[in-house]
Amino acid sequence: MDLVLQLLATGLVVGSLYALCAIGWGLIYGTTLHFHVAHGAVFALAAYYAYAGQTLLHLPLPVAVVLAIAAAALSGLLIDLLLYQQLERRGAFRTSIFIASLGLLILLENVLAIVFTPDPMRMDIGALNTAVIIGPVFLTYLHILTVALTIVAYGALMLFLKRSRWGQAIRAVSSAPEMARTVGIDLKRVHLLAYAIGSALAAPAGILVAMDVGAEPFRGTRFVLLASVGVIMGGIGSIPGAMLGGVFLGLLENLGIWKLPSEWQSAISFGVFLVFIVLRPRGFFGRTIHSAEI
Amino acid sequence: MTAYFAHYLVMVGIYTILATSLNLLVGYSGIFSLAHAAIYGIGAYASALAALKLGLGFWGGLLVAAVVGALAAALVAIPSLRVAGDYYIVASFGLQVVILTVFINWTSFTNGHAGLPGIPRPSLFGLVIDNPFKYVVLSLALAAVTYAICHRLTASAFGRMLRAVREDEIAAQATGKNVVAVKITITTISSALGALAGSLYAHYITYINPTSFTLDESIFITSLVILGGTERLAGPFVGALILLAVPEALKFLAIPDTVAAPMRQILYGALLILFMFVRPEGILGRARTRPAA
Amino acid sequence: MAAPILTVQGVSKAFGGIQAVEDCTFDVAPRLITGLIGPNGAGKTTVFNLITGFLRADGGSIRYKGEELLGLHPHEVETRGVVRTFQHLRLWGKMTVLENVLLGCRTPLGDSVVSLFLRPGRVRDEEAAARRRALEVLEFFGLAGRVHEMAEDLAYPEQKLLSMARIFATDAEVLLLDEPTSGLDTDSLGRLVPMVRRLIEHGKTVLLIEHNMELIAQLSDEVVFLHQGRVMARGRAEEITRDPALTEIYFGV
Secondary structure, three states: OHHHHHHHHHHHHHHHHHHHHHHHHHHHHHHHOOOOOOHHHHHHHHHHHHHHHHHHOOOOHHHHHHHHHHHHHHHHHHHHHHHHHHHHHOOOOHHHHHHHHHHHHHHHHHHHHHHHOOOOEOOOOHHHHOEEEEOOEEEEHHHHHHHHHHHHHHHHHHHHHHHOHHHHHHHHHHHOHHHHHHOOOOHHHHHHHHHHHHHHHHHHHHHHHHHHHOEOOOHHHHHHHHHHHHHHHHOOOOHHHHHHHHHHHHHHHHHHHHHOOHHHHHHHHHHHHHHHHHHOOOOOOOOOOOOOOO | OOHHHHHHHHHHHHHHHHHHHHHHHHHHHOOOOOOHHHHHHHHHHHHHHHHHHHOOOHHHHHHHHHHHHHHHHHHHHHHHHOOOHHHHHHHHHHHHHHHHHHHHHOHHHHOHHHOEOOOOOOEEOOEEOOOHHHHHHHHHHHHHHHHHHHHHHHOOHHHHHHHHHHHOHHHHHHOOOOHHHHHHHHHHHHHHHHHHHHHHHHHHHOOEOHHHHOHHHHHHHHHHHHHHOOOOOOHHHHHHHHHHHHHHHHHHOOOOHHHHHHHHHHHHHHHHHHHHHHOOOOOOOOOOOOOOO | OOOOOEEEEEEEEEEOOEEEEEEEEEEEOOOOEEEEEOOOOOOHHHHHHHHOOOOOOOEEEEEEOOEEOOOOOHHHHHHHOEEEOOOOOOOOOOOEHHHHHHOOOOOHHHHOHHHHHHOHHHHHHHHHHHHHHHHHHHHHOOOHHHOOOEHHHOOHHHHHHHHHHHHHOOOOOEEEEEOOOOOOOHHHHHHHHHHHHHHHHOOOEEEEEOOOHHHHHHHOOEEEEEEOOEEEEEEEHHHHHHOHHHHHHHHOO
C-alpha cells in the first residue's frame, strides 16, 4: 500500500510534466493542425537555456528560469515564423510540414548533443532539493512545485482562452479557421501566439525535469510523443482533455511499475493508447470526428 | 570490385528495399510511419530466431519475417487508420518505441543488448552465399523483386486508388473506395517488404542487436525516401546510393567518432528540412507546380 | 405512380446544440429529376451527407429500393447505387481526366491486391473494359478531347462536367448533384443543363440541390422545399416555385 501511494505521488508529478507538454502541444495542434514534433526540441532547449543561464551566465536560479521560458517561447514562435509559415507560403502539404518539423527536432537535439555532450547537465537547485515526507510518501519541494505550477499554468491558460480577446481569437481559429478569417482575424498572428504560448508551457516542463535529473538533449522526443498521445486521449481540441490525458499517462506509467518491470513503462502507455483509440477514438472530451468540411 | 565496394552495394540493396517499401506509405499513400526501423528489426529478429531456434534456412526466415512484420503493422494500423492520419504517426512512433523496448528487454528471446550471433548464411541449391560478392547478387536481386512488386502495385488500378486516397480520401469514399481497407492493406504490404530487408540484413551480418533498429534508423530511412524522391519508384534507390556514401565521406574528414554520429543526424535533419523547402518531390520527382499562396 | 426509389423518413441530425435537420421526410421518384431547394443554411448539403453516409443521422430511416442505408459507410452506399457530387467538386486535380473517370468505373479485380498478383490476365481485361467505358462516358459528356489533361488544368465548367462524368461512370442509379450549376455562365449552363436531362434518359434518377429558382422550374419534375432542416413543402415543380408563401421564405428571411 505504501508503495502504491508513493507511485501515485510520483505518477502525479510525472503526469504534471506530461500535462504541461500536452496542453502546450494540444494548443498548437488544435490551432494550426501542425504536427509539431519540434515541440520536443523546444522542451530540450528550454532546459539548456536555464542551465546556461545559471551555470554560464551565473544568474540566480529564478531569473535564469524566467529568461529561459521567455527564450523558449521565442524559439517556438521563430520555428513557426521561419519554418512552417515559409513552407505554407510555398504551398506545402501537411506531411511536408511534419517532415520539416521532424528534421528540425533531429537537428536541434543533435546540435545540443555536440555542444553540451549527451551527458545530463545538472543544475544547482539548492533548497528545492529538500525532502518532504508525507506519510509513506517521499517527495522533494521541486516535485511539489511541479504539480503546483502545472495547476497554475492550466488555470491561467483556461482563463486566457475564455476571457481575453486573443484567447477567443485562438478558440475561433481552432474550431473554424475559415470563418475566423472571414471575420477579420489574422490567422498568421494567431498561429504565432499559439506557438509562443504552447512553447512557454513546454518550457517549465523541460526546466523542471532538468532541475531534477539534469538537462539531456534527447529527452524531448519522448515527451512530445507522450504529449501527443495525451492530447489524442484527451480529445483533440480540448485543453482540459489534454491536461487529463497527460496526468493519466503519468499515473499509468508509474502505477504500471507496481506490477510490471519498469522497462515496460512505455509499452504500457502505448498499449493503453491503442486500446483507447479502438474504444473511443474521439478521446475523453473530443468532438466526434466528422468527415472534413464537405 | 573490392570487397569494400561489394559491401556498399549489399547495403544499397537492403536500404533500397527499406526505402521503397516506406515510399509505398509516405509517397504513394500519404501515410507517415516512424516505425519502419522497428519493422526492419522485427524482420531481422524473426528470421534470425527462425534460423537459430527452429533451424529454418534463409528462405524460410524470409517468409517468417514477412508474416511477422505484416502482423505487427496490421495490429497497429487497424485501430489507428480507422481514424485520422495523424493518429497513425503517433501510433507508429509508439510502435517504434515499444518494439525497441521488446528487443532490449525480452532477453530470454532476443538476448537483449548482447544480441544474436551466429546467424547462418543463406544457401541456394547447395551454394552457400558466404562472401560480399555473392551477397551483392542476392541483395540486388531481392531489391529488384521488391521493385517489381511495388511497380505492379502502383501502376495498376490499386495504385490509382492509392493516389486518389492520398489526394482526397473523401472523394475516394464517395466513389466507392473502402479507404480504411486500402490503407490497412498498403501498410501491411509495406511492412512485409520492410521485414524482408531485415531478414536479408540478419543473414548477411550474421549478428544483430537492438542498436541497428532505433528511431534514428527510422529517420535515416525516411531521409532516403525524401532525398531520392517520392514520386518515382526508383527514387529510394538513388537516395540509398547517395546517403550510404556519406559516412565514408565523413570518415575522410577525420571527424572523431563521438561527434560523427550526431553530425550524421544533423545532416539528415537538415536534409529533411532543406528538401521540404527546395524540392519536396525529391531528386527524381517531377516538379509540382505550386499553388498560388 | 411508380414506387419511390429513395425514401427519407423522419431523419434528424444535430450538431453541438444546433438542430441541422429535423424530422425530414420525402420520397424520390425513379427516373425523375427532384430538386432540393431552400434558403442558405436550410440543411440541403447536410441531407446529402446523411443519405450518403458521410454523416450519421441521429434518427429516422433512409431506404434505397427498400434497403436501409442508415449506418452504412459512404463507400458502401455508393456500391448499393447512390452516389453524389460535391459543391467544391473534389476532383483529383493531380490526376488526369481519364483517371478521374476510371476511378468511378467498377474495377474490383484491379482494386484487389490478391487478384493483382494471382489473376493478372483477368485484371488486364477488366482494366481494358474500364478504359473503354471511361472513354465512352467522357465522349458522352463532351470531354473526349481532354482525356490526358490534368483535372486541375480544366476550365471550371468542364470540371463540373467531369465531376458528373465521374459519378455517371459508377453505374449508380441515383445521382445526388450538389449545386451542379453554381458558378456557371449562360453558355456553360447551356451545355450542362441538357446533360442532366440526358441522365434521366439513361435510366438514372437525379436529386439535385439548386439555388436558381428558374433553373429549378426548368429542370425539376418534382421539388422538395427545405427550411431550417424541415421539409416545408413538396410537390410538382410548377406548384412549389409559384407558391408565394414559400417564395417569401426563400427570399425573405
